[in-house]
Amino acid sequence: MDKASFRIGQIVPSSNTTMETEIPAILQASSAASGAHFTFHSSRMRMKHVTREELAAMDADSDRCALELSDAHVDVMGYACLVAIMSMGKGYHRESERRLHQRTIENGAAAPVVTSAGALIEGLGVIGAKKIAVITPYMKPLTQLVVDYIEAEGVEVQDRVALEIQDNIAVGRRDPMALVEIASGLDLANVDALVLSACVQMPSLAAIPVVEAKLGVPVISAAACTAFRMLQSLNLPAKAPGAGELLSGRYTDVLPTGLIGETL
Structure with missing residues (x-):
C-alpha cells in the first residue's frame, strides 16, 4: 500500500439511499486491518422506479457519471445498480466496466471500475x-x-x-x-x-x-461484494467485521480476476 487515504467514487441511481451508507460502513470497518482512510464521492443517474425502461435510460447516463467522478481523481469507482446491468444482457457487466474505465482514461484520471453485478x-x-x-x-x-x-x-x-x-x-x-x-x-x-x-x-x-x-x-x-472488489482494487486487505463470509478475512489473499483497470 503506497498511501493511507483513498477516494471512493460511486455511480448511484438518483433514488438510491443505501449505497452511500452500506459501502462506507463496510470500508470504514475494514480500516482496522489496513489503517486506510476513505472519502466518498457520488454522481447520480436519474431513476425512480425499477422498471426495465427506466433502468436502460439510467445506464445510458453512467458515462457522464464516470467522467464527473474522474474529474475528482477517485481511486476506484463503484456502479451501484445490479439489476440495471443484469437487465442489459448476459455478461454486460464486463462491457460496462470496460467502457466506464475507458472514460476515465480519456479524462486523464484512470480508475478501476467495479459494478455491483460483476x-x-x-x-x-x-x-x-x-x-x-x-x-x-x-x-x-x-x-x-x-x-x-x-x-x-x-x-x-x-x-x-x-x-x-x-x-x-x-x-x-x-x-x-x-x-x-x-x-x-x-x-x-x-x-x-x-x-x-x-x-x-x-x-x-x-x-x-x-x-x-x-x-x-x-x-x-x-454491497458486501462491491466493497470486497473495491478493497482488492486498492491493494488493501479485503476484510471487514460483520459483513459476511466474503469479508471474513478468509479470502484476503485471493487475487482479483476480471476487474477492469485494477491496480495490483
Whole structure:
C-alpha cells in the first residue's frame, strides 16, 4: 500500500439511499486491518422506479457519471445498480466496466471500475459457490432476469424470493432485519451461499451476521461484494467485521480476476 487515504467514487441511481451508507460502513470497518482512510464521492443517474425502461435510460447516463467522478481523481469507482446491468444482457457487466474505465482514461484520471453485478458474480466465484439462494426486492420478471444472468455465469439458483417492490425509495426504507425471517423461509438445503440482498438499494448489512449465525450458511450481499472488489482494487486487505463470509478475512489473499483497470 503506497498511501493511507483513498477516494471512493460511486455511480448511484438518483433514488438510491443505501449505497452511500452500506459501502462506507463496510470500508470504514475494514480500516482496522489496513489503517486506510476513505472519502466518498457520488454522481447520480436519474431513476425512480425499477422498471426495465427506466433502468436502460439510467445506464445510458453512467458515462457522464464516470467522467464527473474522474474529474475528482477517485481511486476506484463503484456502479451501484445490479439489476440495471443484469437487465442489459448476459455478461454486460464486463462491457460496462470496460467502457466506464475507458472514460476515465480519456479524462486523464484512470480508475478501476467495479459494478455491483460483476462484483456479485466475482464474489460467488471467490467463495466457490455453485448453488445459491437469492433475495431480491424486484418484480418477478426482473428477478428472473437476475437469476438467468447468474446462472449464465455457472451458478445454480436453487431458490429465490422476489419482494416485488417497484418504488426504489420504498426499497431503501426497508428494515434490514426483516430479511432474517424471509431468509428462514428459503430452501437452503445443500446451498453454498445465500445472497441476502441482490440489490445495493435494499438494506441488509445489519442482518448479514444474524442470518449467517442463525442459518449456518455463508451469507453475502451485492454491497458486501462491491466493497470486497473495491478493497482488492486498492491493494488493501479485503476484510471487514460483520459483513459476511466474503469479508471474513478468509479470502484476503485471493487475487482479483476480471476487474477492469485494477491496480495490483
